[in-house]
Amino acid sequence: MTEEIEKYDPLYTLKNPINFDGELVSELNLDLESLMASDIDKAEQIFNAKKYKAPVMEMSKKYNIIVAHLSCDYPIEFFDQLSARDYQQIYLKVMGFLNA
Secondary structure, eight states: OOOOOOOOEEEEEEEEEEEETTTEEEEEEOOOOOHHHHHHHHHHHHHTTTTOOOSEEEGSSHHHHHHHHHHHHSSSSHHHHHHHHHHHHHHHHHHHHHHH
C-alpha cells in the first residue's frame, strides 16, 4: 500500500500586505523544503540567544517564526510588522510542516 504525501505549497499570501523597506509585500515564499538540519540548529541557537522561553520550543510561536525567517528572504524584524492574523497563520504553517 502506498501512502500519498500532500504536496507542500511554499507560498503564503498575506491577508494584510505590509510595506517593508519601501516594498509592498503581499506574498511570502516559505521554502521550508530546502531547510537542512543545520538550519534547525541555527533556529534553536537564535531562540536561545534571544532568551525566549517555552515549555516546548518547537511549538512556540517565536521558534516557528525564526524557522520561517530562515526559509525566506526576510529578516526576523519583518515578521514583527505582520498583522496578528498573518503572524499566527505563518506560525501554524511552519509548525504543521515540521510536525507532519
